[in-house]
Structure formats: structure tokens, C-alpha cells
Amino acid sequence: MSLVKKFAAVGGATSASRISGFVREALIGAALGAGPVADAFYAAFRFPNLFRRLFAEGAFNTAFIPLFAKELEGSGPEAARRFAEDVLSMLMAALIGLSALAILFMPFMVEWVIAPGFAEDPEKLDTTVLLTRIMFPYLFFMSLVAMLSGILNSMRRYFLAAIVPVLLNLILIGVLVVALSFGFDAKATGLWLAWGVFASGAAQLFFLLRGVRRQGFSMSLRRPALTPDVKRLLVLMGPALLTGGVTQINLLVGQIIASSQEGAISLLNYADRINQLPLGVIGIAIGVVLLPELSRTLKAGNFADAQHLQNRSLEFGLGLTLPAAVGFMLFAGPLVNLLYERGAFTAETTALTAAALSAFATGLPAYVLIKVFSPAYFARLDVKSPMWFSFAAVVVNIVGSLILFPIWGHVGIAAATSISAWLNFALLAGVLWRRGDFRPSPVTLRRVAMIVLASVAMGALVILLDGWMASWLASPSTLVRLVAVFAVIGIAALAYFAIVIATGAIDRDELKAALRRRKRA
Helix, strand or coil, rough: CCCHHHHHHHHHHHHHHHHHHHHHHHHHHHCCCCCCCHHHHHHHHHHHHHHHHHHHHHHHHHHHHHHHHHHHHHHHHHHHHHHHHHHHHHHHHHHHHHHHHHHHHHHHHHHHCCCHHHCCCHHHHHHHHHHHHHCCHHHHHHHHHHHHHHHHHCCCCCCCHCCHHHHHHHHHHHHHHHHHHCCCCHHHHHHHHHHHHHHHHHHHHHHHHHHHHHCCCCCCCCCCCCCCCHHHHHHHHHHHHHCHHHEEEEEEEEHHHCCCCCCHHHHHHHHHHHHHHHHHHHHHHHHHHHHHHHHHHHHCCCCCHHHHHHHHHHHHHHHHHHHHHHHHHHHHHHHHHHHHHCCCCCCCHHHHHHHHHHHHCCCCCHHHHHHHHHHHHHCCCCCCCHHHHHHHHHHHHHHHHCCCCCHHHHHHHHHHHHHHHHHHHHHHHHHHHHHHCCCCCCHHHHHHHHHHHHHHHHHHHHHHHHHHHHHCCCCCCCHHHHHHHHHHHHHHCCCCCCCCHCCCCCCCHHHHHHHHHEEEE
């Protein structure tokens, strides 16, 4: 299977999750708007999500996948199984202890870490504590899901791990449909949403367990022990705690600062949900596929193939992300209006969310490029260098947020997050270049230049279309606005792809092969 086809498999599955996530967010917006329960729910959900990204999808998988893939490639399935069983036993023991402590001390965590600004509103603070306690076990489920996903990805089975997150959205959509149909009040809706998050974690774990067993890979629980392999994993995880979750740390910093502005947390979340679509579909697809592929390639000593993997990932990531970023920056208002503006989500909320989306979008290419260059370090078991780069990015984000928030409000937080992402990317790419571990080929450099040119041309076209279709885009009819938004997106996309195909920025042979596979399907 070609690299692009693997990206497409993961990206297609992830896109189902992101699209259903839009439906979920639109329903939350209709049910809760940017009110106190919405702020409490998003603040509460972000905390277990932060730990999930830091420990499970961040530090844990960053360390686990290269080690597991190299055991699988170098020592065989039995050695890989023993390693996985040792890790599973320690992981479960650690998660149970962490969850118990977090639930016990949750009031302190919420008031001093998660949302200090809520202290002035006792009811909002109490709601956040309750919702966080209900949802925190989601971390337990999702950490085990992350490990099982890493095992499947190392076996080059990518689709199931990428599709199961859609269960979270489907369950929450079901909860919201019931809540809106029966007229639940805001607090009751928030409570049901929290229990829905809990249930979705259990459901995802169930399907991943079945998937791993179908690959003939079953594991038994052992007495937790610090074996040499587990110690090596922990050593690698330490620096990766910061590296793997830098985006989440930045968002948490933003949340803490934003908690002093009414509705700011919800506004940033609504904007970030749209921004996460290309980041999730493209960035996660690259990160999921590239790390195990690079790990196995470097273990086999195929350094030329490793360079090829990175060049193709750079072209693929930038080719799809840069035009999306331009579109979000220039067309944010109509997008937010179409996706969210109904029920408790007002025109004023739309304008504030659109401003945040434009600021987030300026950093979108950087987020995806981080996914391209980080695996080059992790596959070589170098987790310390990205750690220092991430630390620098977090410092810049905190300083930037503190400077810009008094000036631009919630938009300043989004802008600071984007600035820190570009710094992180620049450090990752620059050090790889200095070490000689990455050199973009002449073909890649030419393709990137054409991608930039095509994105600029597409942006100019979006501005013209936005002006020409202004009356349609502002129509009170949802159907008219839907047609107008899709017309602008469709025309702009056709123009962009016409340019990149004509200039050779997209590999024509790869595109033809993909189209032939689609026709056969």
C-alpha cells in the first residue's frame, strides 16, 4: 500500500469523526450556546482530554510505537507480545491510581488549574467539578485505546483505530437529540453529555480489543513490574510528555486565561472545532502513519526510503493544509454562520467565533508540519530535542497570550497559539536540517513553491466570490446560505487543484492511481 493510500485510509476515517464532530458542536451550540453550562462542559472535558493527549496519544504512543515496532520488526511477534503485556500491566495500575487521585482532589484542580476564573461563580464552579468527575475515567479508557491503536498501527492496520473516535460523536449526538426533543434544561443536558463521554470511552475500548484479537494478538495481565523494557519506555516518555501534548498545553493555557472572560472558552472551542477538521484529517493521518513507517524503515537501515517518506509527507500535508488555512482566514464568517448560528448561538456569537477561527487558521500549516517532522526524532528515539522545542513554544504561547488577551480578548489567545506553533515547527525543521537527517529534494521544493502560489491565487478568488455572493451568504434561508457557501468552496477548490495539477505540485501518477482504485471500488 502506498504512503498516500495509507494517509487516505486514516484521513478518510478521521474525517468521519471530524464531520460528525461538527454535527455534535452545532447541536451543543443550539442547546447551550456560549452560556455558563457550555463553558463548564468544555472546561471539564478538556481536562481528561489534556491528559489523554499528553499521556496516551502524546507521550505514551510517542515512546511505545517505536519500541513496539522495533520489537516486532527485529525480534518477532512473541517478543512484541511480552513487551506489550508488561506495558499494559503498568499502564493500568498507573491509570487507576491517577484517576482515583484526580477525582478525589477535583475541586482543588478545577479552582486552581482548570478554570481559575470560575471561582467568582460558585454554581459554575460546582458544575465544572461534577462534570469533570464524571468524565475523568474517559482517560482510563482512552489510554488503553491509544495503546491498542499503537499495536494495530505498528502492524500496519490503520483504519479501525482511526474510525472508533466517531463513537464519541455519535453517542453525544444521540444525547443532544434527546435533550433538544424533550426540552432538557442546560444543566441536565450538560450532565447527560458527561455520561455520554464516559460511555463512548468504554465503547471505543471494546471495539479496539476485538480488533487486536482479530489480528491474532492477545495479551494477558501480569503483576505490574518495572522490567528493563518498561523502564526504557518511561525514560522516553518523560521528555515526550511535553513534546507530544504541546498543542493541548497551549489550549489549556488559553483556557485558564480565557476563563476570566464570559463565554470565551466556548468561543475558542467552537472555532477550534472547525480548525481541527484539516488538522485532524491531515495532521493525524500523517502522524499515525509516519511514525511506525519511519521506525521500521530506520530499523531496516533504509535511510533513502526515510527521506522519501518525509518528502512525500511534507508535500501531502502542505498541499492540503495551506489552502484550507487560507480559506478559514478569509471565509470564516460564512462558515461559522452556516455551521453554528441557530438556537442559542446568535449573530454576535458567530462574529466572535469567526474572529478566533481566522487567528487559529494562521497556525494551521505549522501544526500539520509539526506532525511531519516530529516522527523523524521519535523514530530515532530522540525525545529530548522535541521536548526543548515544545518548551520554548509553550513559553512563547503563555507570554503571547498574556500580552494579546488584554488587547484582542479571546482572539489574542488563538493568535498566540498559532505563533507558538510556527516557532515549534521552525525549531524541528531547522535542527533536522543541521543534522543532515532531512533534506527536501528539488522536486519537493518546486512542489511546495507551486502549492504556495496556488493557495495565494485561490485566496484572491475567495475574496472576489465572497463579495459577489454577499447577499446569498447573508440570506435568512439556511438552504440559500448552504448553496452559496458550497459554491464558494467548490469553485475555490477547483481553481486550486487545477493549478497544482497543471504545475505538477501534485504527483499526477499517484493521483491517477488513486482514481483508478476509486473506480474499481
